[in-house]
Amino acid sequence: MQEIYMACDHAAFEGKEALKKYLSNNFEVIDLGTDSPERCDYPDYAAKLAKAVQDEPKLGILLCGSGIGISMAANRYSGIRAALCRTPNEAELSRQHNDANVLCLGARINSDDELAAIADAWFSARFEEGRHTGRVAKFNDLGEKA
């Protein structure tokens, strides 16, 4: 099975557990935490997943309460293209146009069922290349290296 990374903060711990269970039918999930609902800081988990993707490229999913903070932090890292998505349509666009390799989700914004549908759409879509390739290249290598 294809391996993927997942990580989250405390606000999304339950959402991450539910989504991990759902995705485990089709993927080998490498869970980078957090492992409890105890308070933690979303940038720490964005960094863990970003560095994992830099070291060994795989697709990844990051969750926090809104998805906003964890997407800001993840995009600080070179080679990470972290897309905050609220709908399956946005998830498709983020793969087709932006070659997103990290899906960011808000566990307090979308229900568990919605998160699963967004993830399904994201994994099913493919980068369209063409004119999008040059656009991605213009920012992809900026930012922090592992």
Add this chain to the structure above:
Amino acid sequence: MQEIYMACDHAAFEGKEALKKYLSNNFEVIDLGTDSPERCDYPDYAAKLAKAVQDEPKLGILLCGSGIGISMAANRYSGIRAALCRTPNEAELSRQHNDANVLCLGARINSDDELAAIADAWFSARFEEGRHTGRVAKFNDLGEKA
């Protein structure tokens, strides 16, 4: 009047013009382009606005078709906290919890009226500080300098 930056790509040119007109009632808008619906690359406009904020800090708004690509690119830059928002509630959260200084919008996702309502909510909200201050500090200085 408070000065703000705005920039966008071709897909959001009309949306940017409409939002600029709306916001000009309350803000002095420094428009960094694009200035026509001719095709251009969103990372160029993310970079322009990010460097403007780094040089002379003000709040800013970035738009592309989905808002996803331009938010990825903007967050590559140190000190930029670019929040992709689809609703007024998300806009408030991004200021309260993440001290967002750049609002990212998708002109093909939200209507002009919706974009105006999201922007209003964003400008009205304030950073809550407290535990959020340390979280923002953990990633804020990462990334590219001007």
